[in-house]
Amino acid sequence: MNNLHVKTGDTAVVLSGKEKGKRGKVLSVNPKKGMVVIEGVNMIKCHTKPRRQGETGGIITREGALRSCKVMKVCPKCDKPTRYAAKLLDNGSKVVVCKHCGETL
Numbered sequence: 001m002n003n004l005h006v007k008t009g010d011t012a013v014v015l016s017g018k019e020k021g022k023r024g025k026v027l028s029v030n031p032k033k034g035m036v037v038i039e040g041v042n043m044i045k046c047h048t049k050p051r052r053q054g055e056t057g058g059i060i061t062r063e064g065a066l067r068s069c070k071v072m073k074v075c076p077k078c079d080k081p082t083r084y085a086a087k088l089l090d091n092g093s094k095v096v097v098c099k100h101c102g103e104t105l
Contacts, residue, residue, distance in 0.1 A: 004031050004068050005084065011074040012038055013081045014066065023074060027063065035065040042066050077103040 006012050006026050013023040024039040044064040050057040072081040078101040087097045087104075096105045 004029055004034070004036070006036055006068060006071060006073055011076065012036070012071040013074055014038070014041060014071055015081075016070050017066075019066070026071075029068075030065070033065075034068045036068050036071055037063050037065050038071065039063065075100060075103065076105070077101055 006029065008026055008029050010026045011023060012026050014020055019041050022038075022041045024041050026036055027039050028037045030036070040063070042064040043061050046060045046062060048057050048060050073084060074080065075082045075098040078098060080100050082098050082100050084096045084105070085099055086094050088094055097103065098105065
């Protein structure tokens with residue numbers, strides 16, 4: 001899994017699992033493991049220990065990673081979860097388009 005269909009900063013929706021239907025901004029992507037972290041989705045609790053003097057420990061809630069196959073990009077124009085298609089232009093360059101509305105991204 002080297003190349004993922006979602007990038008950092010994209011809006012994505014979760015397709016399956018306990019977080020199904022939730023959408024948010026992609027915060028980070030790990031292509032080697034095929035994992036993504038989405039804002040406000042898959043919240044986990046981490047028990048942290050104070051490392052420096054004056055720092056407080058406790059239970060921190062943060063986003064956990066999801067498999068990239070469980071998320072789908074959301075088109076900013078038509079606001080629908082969609083697969084993207086690569087389209088060749090007449091000058092030979094490749095662009096990414098939405099399957100629903102045909103908008104170039």
